[in-house]
Amino acid sequence: MKIICAINGKERIFLAHKATYSSVSGEIIGIVGVMLDITELKKAEQALLKTEEIRKKEIHHRIKNNLQVISSLLSLQAEHFSDREVRESFHDSQNRVISMSQIHEELYKTGETGNFETFDFKPYLQKLANELFSSYVVGDQDIHLELDLESVFLGMDTGIPLGIIINELVSNSLKHAFPNGKGEIQIKLHRIGSGKIEDEDRGTDRREPPEYLLVVSDNGIGLPDEIDFRHTTSLGLQLVNLLVEQIEGSIELIKGAGTEFRIKFRENACEA
Known part of the structure; x- marks a missing residue:
């Protein structure tokens, strides 16, 4: 006692x-x-905990800064090439690095409230999507973004792959879905069974880690019928499939008036 x-x-x-x-x-x-x-013992424990928090915060800060340097180097290197596809490849790589950098920035900021292990994915996703639009949408293009997001607390092992997945899917839509320069991209993220997204498992009593559904869709021209997104030469889609497997999730493509990717995954690091 x-x-x-x-x-x-x-x-x-x-x-x-x-x-x-x-x-x-x-x-x-x-x-x-x-x-x-045990007063002095408790003081020593608190001092060690504070030291560990400072160390973790500094690590996230340094990683973020290093990734930003890499992003700047990619941007500078791209200027040495005139080939459009080469420059686009550098641009895509730069956005992937930025998506990882922003994860560490969120973990750094979340650590100010005492938790360096998880972060709210919602503000991160909002920032990532807006920066992607700023990066790709130019001139008189009329492409809109609609977000329907729930606060979802993720660990770094899930957040980083998921951030890159969203980066790839949104980038693909921005680059290929709207040849006429007009359209809309939607991103939805909700816990299954929250009332936002229905699922066949809703109402079960299974005590499992929370499951989430991420939907990235557009009302563009859609993927050509001959393209199998699971077996394609597209580096972006290859990366998406690899990372979905890495987080032990599942991915489904729904074709119709545009393109819709539905990704289910679980977060084992914490309860939302």
Whole structure:
């Protein structure tokens, strides 16, 4: 039992143990107790915890800065090439690095409230999507973004792959879905069973890690019928399939008036 009390106006923390003692006949005749002052031990534990938090915060800050340097180097290197496809490849790589950098920025900011292990994916996704639009939409293009997002707390092992997946799918839509320069891209992210997105597992009592559904869709021209997104030469779609597998998720393509990717995944690091 832990007891907190004030002695001479200062708070002290004690660890208390107690036990009964009996007579020869077995009758309980009293209680004996011991109190151990653990105040200094608790102070040392708190100091170590604070040091660890500072260390983690500094690590995320340095990684973010290093990734931003890499992004700048890719941008500079791209200027040395005149071939459009080469420059586009550098641009795509730069956006992938930026998506990772922003994860560490969110973890750095979240750490200010005491948690360096998870972060709210919603503000990160909003920022990522808006920066992608700023990067690709130019001139008189009339392409809109619609977000329908729930606050979802993810660990880095899920957040980084998911950020790159969204980067690839949104980039593909921005580059290929709207040859006439007009259209809309939607991104939805909700916990399955939250009432936002229905699912066949809703209402079950299985005690499993929370499952989420990410939907990235557009109302553009759609993928050509002959393209199998699971077996394609497109580096972006290859990367999407690889990363979905990495987070042990599933991906489904729905064709129709545009393109819709539906990705289900679980977050094992925390409960949202």
